[in-house]
Amino acid sequence: MMRMATKKLSFLVATSSSASTFIGSHLLRQIGMGMIIFPSKISFLFYNNMNNNPICCCLHSSSSYRHRNRTFRNINDALSAFNHMVNMNPLPSIVEFGELFSALVRMKHYKTVVSLSKQMEMAGISHDVLSLTILINCFCRLCHVDFGFSVLGKIIKLGLEPNVITFSTLINGFCIEGKIGRAIELFDVMVARGYKPNVHSYSIIIKGLCRVGKTTEVIKLLEHMKVVGCEPDVVIYNTIVDRLCKDRLVNEAVHIFCKMKGTGILPTVVTYTSLIHGLRNLGRWKEAFGLLNEMKGGNIMPDLVAFSVLIDIMCKEGEVSEARVILKTMTEMGVEPDVATYNTLMNGYCLRMEVVEARKVFEEMISKGRIPDVFSFSILVNGYCKAKRIDEARQLFDEMTHRGLIPDTVSYNTLISGLCQARRPLEAEELFKDMHSNGYPPNLVTYSILLDCLSKQGYLDQAMGLFRAMENSGLKPDLVTYNIMIDGMCKYGKFKDARELFAELSVKGLQANNWVCTTTIDGVCKEGLLDEAHKAFRQMEKDDCPPAQGCISGRATY
Known part of the structure; x- marks a missing residue:
């Protein structure tokens, strides 16, 4: 029996990855020496030996879970049931313990299952394939697929036969850890040794491939499923x-969607929501709206996401009243x-300058x-600023902080921009501080917002000070920032400062664009330095950056 078990195990771990080979050799040593398969590290990580009670895992759950005639409302109910079971005479069968463990897994108390499994063994209850597969699942969910392989060794050592569910669980463990290559290797080994994958097995691999963006391979696998007579289910189609x-x-998604319906599989709200979201992101509003109508015709109740997407579509189309309905x-x-959802509707009203309606929402x-x-x-705040109701915007900004919310950079930028547009640069500067x-x-x-405001309103000294402070803070001015400064200097007759800023561009490794060059030449022309303007003009042509037509026909020609 031991030789047969060892032979069975050797082919299961015969994959090309070095990690898998290590796990296999480790298992073979354990089986050959008659060791306990559970590594001692497991008990350190997951087992509280105090009174044999995994108190550390007693986390409450708001859901109810049934086990035979019992209903578990939380982890304590399940532990109470377990303690009752291990003290019964005669002891319940492993099937009942398996059902209890399954209920705990649905409650996501994986560590508790590991601990209780050990206690069950100590009480004299022998595992079956199902209970050990549940244990493998727990280790995989805890990102310890290596311990899962140890349990696989225990299955074979006990003379039990692992099944497709056992291997699919291990494959899923690799996917959870992001080791999709090893998952595929184990899947191939499973198939090669005569274990026929079911829909769930394929679903695990497809989900793993999708997670790493291998959509081409996913489509091929979808076709392969049909060839081998394993029809994809709605879960697989939804994932793809x-x-x-x-x-x-x-x-491509729409094509798969149509193929799915062609095979007689009815789309769910998940299918429609994914497609509607995708169409919305590409601006294909009418098609997205058409799918929502199709949902309605098929008596499929849209969920929160689908409704929110529909509201977003209506707002972007300017149909805010429809969005309200x-x-x-x-x-x-x-x-x-x-x-x-409320934010989307508020933004829709603000885009139409209907800030009063936005406030009602x-x-x-x-x-x-x-x-x-x-x-x-x-x-x-942005809506009030665009409506030129700056005081109300400022009041709302202050209300945000009073509610314990911390304004972010976008919030500050929005109000600073509003103050600048209202020609209140000094208040904008204070808010900046x-x-x-x-x-x-x-x-x-x-x-850039504040520099543009200060420059346009003649606060050039403050603008230059702020510009240098930005450089000292580690931020590198871009062409937009330089153009703001050059334009402001030229507008108020500080042509020398404008030329110096223009000269900095090449030093900073920035290539002047059409707009910056045209602004500079325009300022130089205003200063009367036509030779220098002509020189800059020729340099622009040499740099393949021709100035605007207005510069050629207007300033540089007189």
Whole structure:
């Protein structure tokens, strides 16, 4: 029996990866020496020996799980049932313990199953293939597929026959750890040795391949399934459609979707939501809306994601009133909008400059018990700024901090930009300082907003000081920033400063573009230095950067 077990195990670990070979040789040594398969490291990691009770794993769960005639509302109920079972006379069968372990796995208490499994053995209950496969699953879920292989060795040592579920569980363990190459190797070995993969086995491999973006291989495997007579189920199709949509391969996703329906498999809300999301991301609103109508025709209830996508589509199309109706409809159908859904609708109103309606949505969200996030406030602040209602924007910004929310860089940039557009540069500069003191270092966008404001309104000394401070902070000005400064200097007659800034470009490794060159030449012409303007003009042609037509016909010709 021992020789047969060793022979069985040797082919199972005969893959090309060095890690798999190591695991195999480790198992063979354990079997040959008659050692306990569980490494001592397992008990250190997962087993609390105090009173043989895994107290450290007693985490409550809000769900209920059934085991025969018992219902577990939390982990303590399950532990109580286990303690009762091990003290029964006669002891229950391994089947009952397996059902208990399965319930714990559904509650995601994997460490507890490992500990209880050990206690069960000590009570004299022998494992079967199912209970050991459950144990393998627990180790795999805990990212210890190597321990899972140890349990596989135990199965074979006991003279039991592993099945497709056992191998599929180990394959899934490799996928969980991101080792898709080893998962495929084990899958191939399983097939080569006569174990016929089922739909679940293929689903695991397809999910793993999708996770690493191997969509071409996934499509080939999908075709292979049909060749070998294993029809893909809706889970497999949903996995593929979702991955293709995330990779922006929406046409391919639609093709798989049509093929799926052609085989008689009905799409689910998951299928439709993935496709609608993908179409929305590519701006194909009408097709996305058509799928939502198809869902309705098929009596498929849209979920939160599908409704949110529909609201987003309507807002981007400018049909905010329709989006409002959809929000009302989803609540009537028992689907409660989340903060992101409300944010989408608020943004839709702000895009139409209807900030009063956006504020109503904001207040409605709060009345429904939803807590606005930083993005919610940023949307409204931006709406008030665009409507030139700066004081209300500032008030809302302050309210955000009073609620315990910390404004982010986008929030600061939005209000700073609003203050600048309202020609209130000094307030914008103060907010800029507050931003820095509150631990949010300004980014290039922040500096560009404030520099543009100060330059256009003649605060050139402050602008130059801010420009140099930006450089000292480690941020490198780009062409946009330089053009803002050069344009401001030229506008207020500081042509020398403009020329010096222009000269810095080559030193900083920046290639002046059409706009920067044209601005500089225009300023030099205004200064009356036509020879220098002509020289700059020829240099632009040499650099394959021809100036704007207005510069050629306007300034450089007089």
